[in-house]
Amino acid sequence: MARPRVPLLSRERIRETALTLIDRDGLTELSMRKLAAELGVQAASLYGHYPTKDELLDDVADLIMAGIDTSPFDGGDWRRGLSDWARSYRSALAEHPNFVPYLATGPGRRDESLRMADAVHGGLVAAGWPPRQATMIGAAARYVVMGSTVGSFSRGFVDDVQVYRDRYPHLEQAHLLRAKADEIDSESFELVLTAFVDGLETRFAEVQRRRAGHRGAASEE
Structure with missing residues (x-):
């Protein structure tokens, strides 16, 4: 048998x-x-x-982390690298939201997480960011991505208009949010990502000015 x-x-x-x-x-x-x-x-x-x-x-x-694309940093443009990497990162995590809390604990000894961190930090430093600020930028971008995948703000509302209309006059359209949750969540992420990168533009210009000033002072000595 x-x-x-x-x-x-x-x-x-x-x-x-x-x-x-x-x-x-x-x-x-x-x-x-x-x-x-x-x-x-x-x-x-x-x-x-x-x-x-x-x-x-x-x-x-x-x-999961192996599917995140860090190649945009290879071109030397930190703006494109940061934006495209963050989008790829969010896409990978959004497919597995239940696992995000485990990833939020940090890379530890995980190879793919460390590979990603190395690529992001290296790309930012190569583009002209000081190492300390590159570390903070990578961490801040990670907070944005993680926060956008932990849960949906729009799905937290109910579709009963009476829940909001009488007591919360500024939320009279809140009952419509659930039906457009994917759209709102995606556009909200793009909004904060764009604002983040735009804000970094100002900081980067200051980094460049200071660096040029140091070079100028050194040449006069």
Whole structure:
């Protein structure tokens, strides 16, 4: 009599199934037991591939972060690099909002997260930003992206006009927001990203002026 067929396991299959469960049920609901059941194996079978749940989650994080494009920084234009990278970053995270809280803890030792941080910081410094300010810019952009993917402001309203009309006169159109949530969320992100980059333009001009002043003072000595 033929032995029952045991599903083949690989790190890739485990990782992708874990992400599917997180997308469906939420990060806090993931357990090695539930993951094993989804894969049709015993939980002990998973530990040969991932000794700990944290190691698995780090690999899931790398899977997501690998899809973020940092190549716009290669051209030397920090404005385009920052904007296009932030859009790619948001797009990758928006596909897996339930996993964003884990990514918000920082890169740790995760390869893809560190690769991205290195590319962003290196691109900004190469374009003329001082290292300290490049670090702050990368962090600030990350806050913008993370904040835009944690939840939807527009979906937080209900579609009953009476909830807002009488008590909150300035929100008389709030019941319409849910129907346009995707549009509002996307345009709101673009608004803050544009304002962020425009504000940095002024700061960058000041950096350039100071640098030119230092060069001029040095040439006179």
